[in-house]
Amino acid sequence: MTSLYTKELEVAQLAVQRAARLTKRVFHEKAKGTVSKDDKSPVTIGDFGAQALIIAALQHHFPGDEIVAEEEAAQLREDKALREQIWELVSTTKLDDVVAERFLGGAIESEEAMLELIDKGGSQGGGRGRIWAIDPIDGTKGFLRGGQYAVCLGLMVDGDVKVGVLGCPNLPVDDAAPLTADIGSNATDEGRGVIFSAVVGQGATSRPLGTGALAEGKNISMKPITEMSSATFCESVESGHSNQSDSARIAEKLNITNPSVRMDSQAKYGSIARGAGDIYLRLPTSKTYQEKIWDHAAGDLIVREAGGQVTDTTGSRLDFSKGRTLAANKGVVAAPAAVHGQVIKVVQEVLGL
């Protein structure tokens, strides 16, 4: 029997690899074309450019699929200089393997076509049919400060995530490398860049993030926790995204003595999936914030396929069928399946749930 979602996985991984070439170019440039969105969060030419390149590849192979993506082109239609900067990047970023680049459909035709592609990400989502979720740069603040960020792509079918891919340009390639919060301001690209992937029922893999055809992948799995007291947990750098005093109380109750590792983006999901860390806590800081599906789709599947369990703080699975947000969930608790219940119990004690 041929495996399910083989083509989707290949397209998704190559599309992420190409988009990450673009974000890395922007990362090494001083002027990142940063502008503020309506909610005051930053977006850069890298976010827009990566979204255009990913959607171009998806449209080439799966023109009937819907797409939920974070960014929209409205601001670019009004700002000629910004639009031209992005077009210059998008029209010159290719995979350096001719076959792989042709497989993705090659270059986008024109500046106008690029804007239209960016706006194809406006689907309302939901629980029916094939829907891709894209976060072209997750952790834009991390990206700007030279920390972790991720290029994220997931395919949902009837509300369930079936394929997940995370490109993490600033994480170590080595799955066994110790988990550290910062890449250091003098860090080079040497030894960095990894793609995490998963297909439902087929396990999770990691492979070096390359520049052309895909590198060989290796199976990854979460580290079994034998002593809770020696576990390491990851959380957001931004205290506005996850409540860091609640997580400190949870850690204390679990007798965890290692300090938390703070990193931006879904790099946290990838890191625990390969056993570099153990637990990911994302604890609500407000009653009203709804998590976005593109911030969790790929990571949720990758961790579950690596032997983890991912729920919200009430213990319910993340529900991707509700639209562009995880409207039915509050926060995220991801841990190896064997200890997830123990962690949830303490999370609920501390949060008073």
Ligand SMILES: Nc1ncnc2c1ncn2[C@@H]1O[C@H](COP(=O)(O)O)[C@@H](O)[C@H]1OP(=O)(O)O
């Ligand atoms: N109040 C909030 N609570 C949780 N996550 C948030 C909140 N505000 C923004 N985010 C999102 O958190 C993600 C980054 O997460 P992390 O802290 O794990 O790096 C971003 O996608 C960001 O969205 P946005 O793109 O709108 O900035």
Ligand SMILES: [Mg+2]
């Ligand atoms: Mg994000």
Ligand SMILES: [Mg+2]
């Ligand atoms: Mg983003």
Ligand SMILES: [Mg+2]
């Ligand atoms: Mg954003």
